[in-house]
Amino acid sequence: MSRVRLLERDEAPLLTRRLYRDDGSASPLTRSLVNAPDVLETFMPFLAQIYAPGAVDLATKELVIVRVSRLNRCRYCLAAHRPAALEAGITSEELAAVCDETPLGGLTERERTLVEWVDAFVSDPGGMADELVACLLDHFRDDQLIELALVAGVTQLLNHYCTAFAIPPPA
Numbered sequence: 691m692s693r694v695r696l697l698e699r700d701e702a703p704l705l706t707r708r709l710y711r712d713d714g715s716a717s718p719l720t721r722s723l724v725n726a727p728d729v730l731e732t733f734m735p736f737l738a739q740i741y742a743p744g745a746v747d748l749a750t751k752e753l754v755i756v757r758v759s760r761l762n763r764c765r766y767c768l769a770a771h772r773p774a775a776l777e778a779g780i781t782s783e784e785l786a787a788v789c790d791e792t793p794l795g796g797l798t799e800r801e802r803t804l805v806e807w808v809d810a811f812v813s814d815p816g817g818m819a820d821e822l823v824a825c826l827l828d829h830f831r832d833d834q835l836i837e838l839a840l841v842a843g844v845t846q847l848l849n850h851y852c853t854a855f856a857i858p859p860p861a
Contacts, residue, residue: 696721749778764849769859800829
């Protein structure tokens with residue numbers, strides 16, 4: 691059971707009701723966030739900007755999101771992003787590797803380096819080796835590295851939010 695109220699459309703503040711589908715449904719995450727409409731007003735566009743394809747393609751972003759969510763054991767984000775990762779073009783084998791269900795050997799060097807970087811970013815960002823960042827920069831430009839860091843950071847924030855407030859995974 692969620693530790694914060696999950697508002698139905700008719701309970702939500704008027705300006706947030708646009709976030710609900712025509713049938714009145716919304717994700718549990720959205721239903722929790724509408725409790726704070728002022729925060730939601732700035733957070734949702736920011737989240738959409740960070741998670742949208744940009745300098746980094748959507749499939750790569752989904753790899754980062756799923757790996758961060760797996761490391762943080764966020765049931766909500768894993769349930770929401772496993773299908774999104776597959777839809778973005780991640781194979782089920784790659785997804786299994788990123789979620790530690792199989793060895794990383796099935797990933798490309800670029801993907802393995804990205805996973806190693808994500809692991810360091812989540813577990814010990816200050817202790818990250820310069821060599822690891824240099825290896826990542828063999829595959830990504832500086833602007834892409836910044837975007838990847840924001841994807842990982844926002845995902846970690848959402849993981850902590852969803853886990854702390856026991857937001858139920860989407861159906």
